[in-house]
Amino acid sequence: xxxxxxxxxxxxxxxxxxxxxxxxxxxxxxxxxxxxxxxxxxxxxxxxxxxxxxxxxxxxxxxxxxxxxxxxxxxxxxxxxxxxxxxxxxxxxxxxxxxxxxxxxxxxxxxxxxxxxxxxxxxxxxxxxxxxxxxxxxxxxxxxxxxxxxxxxxxxxxxxxxxxxxxxxxxxxxxxxxxxxxxxxxxxxxxxxxxxxxxxxxxxxxxxxxxxxxxxxxxxxxxxxxxxxxxxxxxxxxxxxxxxxxxxxxxxxxxxxxxxx
Amino acid sequence: xxxxxxxxxxxxxxxxxxxxxxxxxxxxxxxxxxxxxxxxxxxxxxxxxxxxxxxxxxxxxxxxxxxxxxxxxxxxxxxxxxxxxxxxxxxxxxxxxxxxxxxxxxxxxxxxxxxxxxxxxxxxxxxxxxxxxxxxxxxxxxxxxxxxxxxxxxxxxxxxxxxxxxxxxxxxxxxxxxxxxxxxxxxxxxxxxxxxxxxxxxxxxxxxxxxxxxxxxxxxxxxxxxxxxxxxxxxxxxxxxxxxxxxxxxxxxxxxxxxxxxx
Numbered sequence: 001x002x003x004x005x006x007x008x009x010x011x012x013x014x015x016x017x018x019x020x021x022x023x024x025x026x027x028x029x030x031x032x033x034x035x036x037x038x039x040x041x042x043x044x045x046x047x048x049x050x051x052x053x054x055x056x057x058x059x060x061x062x063x064x065x066x067x068x069x070x071x072x073x074x075x076x077x078x079x080x081x082x083x084x085x086x087x088x089x090x091x092x093x094x095x096x097x098x099x100x101x102x103x104x105x106x107x108x109x110x111x112x113x114x115x116x117x118x119x120x121x122x123x124x125x126x127x128x129x130x131x132x133x134x135x136x137x138x139x140x141x142x143x144x145x146x147x148x149x150x151x152x153x154x155x156x157x158x159x160x161x162x163x164x165x166x167x168x169x170x171x172x173x174x175x176x177x178x179x180x181x182x183x184x185x186x187x188x189x190x191x192x193x194x195x196x197x198x199x200x201x202x203x204x205x206x207x208x209x210x211x212x213x214x215x216x217x218x219x220x221x222x223x224x225x226x227x228x229x230x231x232x233x234x235x236x237x238x239x240x241x242x243x244x245x246x247x248x249x250x251x252x253x254x255x256x257x258x259x260x261x
Numbered sequence: 262x263x264x265x266x267x268x269x270x271x272x273x274x275x276x277x278x279x280x281x282x283x284x285x286x287x288x289x290x291x292x293x294x295x296x297x298x299x300x301x302x303x304x305x306x307x308x309x310x311x312x313x314x315x316x317x318x319x320x321x322x323x324x325x326x327x328x329x330x331x332x333x334x335x336x337x338x339x340x341x342x343x344x345x346x347x348x349x350x351x352x353x354x355x356x357x358x359x360x361x362x363x364x365x366x367x368x369x370x371x372x373x374x375x376x377x378x379x380x381x382x383x384x385x386x387x388x389x390x391x392x393x394x395x396x397x398x399x400x401x402x403x404x405x406x407x408x409x410x411x412x413x414x415x416x417x418x419x420x421x422x423x424x425x426x427x428x429x430x431x432x433x434x435x436x437x438x439x440x441x442x443x444x445x446x447x448x449x450x451x452x453x454x455x456x457x458x459x460x461x462x463x464x465x466x467x468x469x470x471x472x473x474x475x476x477x478x479x480x481x482x483x484x485x486x487x488x489x490x491x492x493x494x495x496x497x498x499x500x501x502x503x504x505x506x507x508x509x510x511x512x513x514x515x516x517x518x519x520x521x522x523x524x
Contacts, residue, residue, distance in 0.1 A: 103428075123423070124423045124424070124425060124428075125386070125425045126425050126426075126427035126428060131427060135427065162385075163385060163386075164385060164386045164387050164426075165425075165426075165427050166387035166392055166396065166427065167364065167387055167392075
């Protein structure tokens with residue numbers, strides 16, 4: 001049985017192909033302005049990588065903010081449900097999932113089957129989302145993907161006094177002008193984003209084991225900052241960014257099994 | 262007898278010199294990196310224009326976010342207190358003051374005698390502050406005055422999904438790409454500002470008369486939008502520039518101090 005999940009986010013589009021409980025292939029591309037095009041392109045690449053044909057996919061579930069625009073999906077599923085399901089598949093002991101995306105942050109409590117029990121999310125304020133990191137990377141002229149490694153070299157502890165992205169950007173520019181090290185500034189930035197995400201997560205009462213998903217989890221500086229903010233060890237997942245697409249593909253497999261019965 | 266007030270804000274610094282209860286000089290400059298440099302410069306200009314030196318000033322009060330760094334003041338007093346004092350001097354019937362600063366917004370309620378009853382302030386989020394307008398004006402490539410004029414011509418103001426400055430900025434760029442008329446975007450920006458300010462003001466319970474202080478009070482687009490949101494008329498300050506209300510309040514406190522009054 002071959003199923004697929006397609007997750008169209010604000011910044012990236014993800015596709016994943018599942019065959020009999022194993023990941024055949026996954027792809028992540030930058031999302032274009034047209035979600036439909038992103039969906040077709042990312043799925044085309046995943047199918048090619050898996051060395052199958054589009055017709056081999058028996059069922060495809062779509063998720064992410066652009067899920068309604070995926071032309072080839074059979075049914076949509078919420079991001080919350082997909083992230084919960086994907087995380088428990090990756091880490092069976094996971095009960096809390098903190099997902100930081102490009103434009104939102106979510107905290108989800110799940111049971112042992114990966115079903116959602118409670119959740120909370122923020123898409124109203126850019127602080128605590130990936131956009132905070134993106135804006136600062138841009139103004140400091142640093143690659144988003146390098147931020148984690150650079151912050152790892154931090155030696156002096158700095159604290160940002162502003163939570164608002166707009167005010168924090170000004171604060172960071174003055175720290176640079178004062179001659180502070182970029183590594184120390186980035187470390188403080190990671191802590192600020194993590195603190196915000198952690199206070200969101202506390203709203204659902206964080207139960208171990210906790211995992212971090214979403215593209216931001218690839219940044220090791222963010223991962224450690226979130227551990228500090230939550231005051232607990234977290235589990236790493238191998239592929240945090242495709243977690244939503246994975247959950248979608250698992251839902252797709254459920255659908256096929258449901259149809260067969 | 263001369264008394265002075267100096268208000269060092271995040272974006273602009275203001276100085277007011279009073280003589281026997283009348284303003285004889287007021288100056289507004291863009292703030293420098295260091296608050297004490299702003300204070301020295303703005304007060305220096307005011308003094309030289311008035312033909313005075315610091316020795317002539319019997320008492321001087323500082324206010325604004327940089328007030329503790331001002332070298333020449335006798336006392337530092339909070340912005341809230343100074344804005345309340347200044348607004349009441351400008352509009353004696355005022356009960357509710359909404360002050361929009363470069364990086365914050367405040368709403369305060371005064372009783373019949375001008376005593377502070379309640380206040381609320383937001384300096385945690387850029388939305389609803391001068392910074393929000395500044396960010397949007399930059400994206401639209403307009404100055405703040407133009408934004409007010411433009412918005413008056415709008416027939417279909419845009420709306421924003423979220424109050425966050427970051428998301429609103431992205432929305433504005435999207436609307437520009439979609440060729441939405443600039444006046445509709447400008448009007449949407451002013452409405453968003455007003456809606457955020459109205460939430461703050463409603464929090465402390467609105468009572469007539471209402472007036473607005475701070476530089477944004479000079480932007481008709483925002484003031485008109487706020488009137489609509491609050492469903493109440495806002496008394497325009499005509500006597501002086503609403504941007505110097507805080508410095509006027511500081512100067513009035515200095516005056517009382519010089520007379521030996523209790524602050």
